Amino acid sequence: MSNGIFTVPAPVNEPVLDYSVGSSERESVKLEFEKQKSEVSDIPMYIGGEEVFTEEKVSINPPFEHATIIGHYNKGNASHATKAIEAATKAKKSWANMSHTDRAAIFLRAADLISGPYRDKINAATMLCQSKNIYQAEIDSACELIDFLRFNCHFMELIYADQPLSSSETWNRMDYRPLDGFVFAVTPFNFTAIAGNLPTAPAMMGNTVIWKPADSQIYSAAVIMEVLIEAGLPKGVINLVYADGPEVGDIVFNHADFAGLHFTGSTQVFKDLWKTIGSKLDVYKSYPRIVGETGGKDFILAHQSADPKAVSTAMIRGAFEFQGQKCSAASRAYIPATLWDEINKYLAEDLKTVKMGSPEDFSNFINAVIDERAFDKIEGYIEMVKSSTDAEIIFGGKCDKSIGYFIEPTVVLAKDPQFVTMKEEIFGPVLTVYIYDEKEYDKVLQLVDTTSSYALTGAIFAKDREVISYTTRELSQAAGNFYVNDKPTGAVVGQQPFGGGRASGTNDKAGSMMNLLRWTSPRNIKENFNSPIDYRYPFMG
């Protein structure tokens, strides 16, 4: 046992490599992409540190080329969920008793492995399985995941260092215990970094975890697990199970030791899980912590004092990067009539140059959407616009799933500010614009605030400082991440802690101390150096 009080190295955001023509990183990630694409991997579950293979092999196909098979995952069932809980329970005591510096060392090493030898592997896997171009993969599966791991180690230390006051003759201490049971991490398809963060954040705080990723992200989830094992994560601390959500949920939510849910995904699924948990409170030893980040209907609001080119650029990047499949993606824009012609002209000029296709071709800005279900849903919204008199498509609108699930970046012009594509999360490359009369700015603020049930991200573009200040105040509950003169996507760990209110989630801010606090159940310890030996108080004399 060492007597030093060690501190985690100060975290710094991982530099984003640019993969420009001729760069060494471009060549090496291309080679790794080709290698992975030409192989057929057999991807196991990981339970209690063992690789688990089953008879049920499910093929994994890149969304941009769905006839190609890059691997199979081994599908599990309820029995694997039960085994995962047993493994998590077995691993709990020694993991919780491990010093936090040793736990941090594992996650910091994992960050270094992703920054170095695993960077190409995790980026190429994300390009292949989630159809991200190299830049989108780099900012997600490399940089954001590295940042989560490094910053969370730092935040963990800040939490542990937060100690109560003591008075004379006593010493008060706060012991940051893990939760009394296991944590269930349920992760979405769209960010490899989120898939990595949801199980590791509770694990860092001494919890053991059952992790269920989205089927369409399993290929890159398995790389995260490989990295964690290589970094020295003990057996059973994180158990990765590929089975249907409701089947795993049925085992997890009926277990007395279920102590927390760390969820990111759609709003309806989260509401259903919360209701299930609420209906089973008598089953549990403790009140489970519920953390969920869910959908969005994120806005760009331009004031008449805005720079039109900055607005159109934010619309294109904010709405169409990663095919609009970011929870933060701009999907409704409010533009003053005075600026519309100019913004429309810039949109037209830029959208003409946007290329769509496989991430293999680095000149493609747009790639495929995640799967056929998503494709059909997005196409359904586009068809709805085509048949409506309240809205029209002014750019894009073509959908083709013959080779991959490709949907053109689509801009809809809505006459009715309550048109369905102004309200509902589409989760695809569809941006709806409503043009407002600049004299009715207060009315438009009201629309922004009340049109959708979500409150995740939003942006105001203006040069007028009074307007910026007023809008920021008036829209204080409309977004958990609010941007001034910037697109509403691309939150960076440690800089813009992420999460929304209303139907968008519990707003526990991934990538911040606030999130890590949810995974600890503090115990206060008071020690008296001078224990009383007479029950009588002086006033009684």
Ligand code: NAD
């Ligand atoms: P999804 O809700 O379809 O799936 C999320 C996860 O829940 C998957 O692992 C899925 O298998 C699982 N699941 C589904 N039904 C379940 C059940 N009954 N029991 C247990 N698990 C179940 O979401 P998705 O399509 O993977 O991701 C897209 C959604 O995630 C969008 O709505 C997006 O806005 C949201 N999202 C939000 C944030 C955020 O930070 N707010 C970040 C990323 C994605």
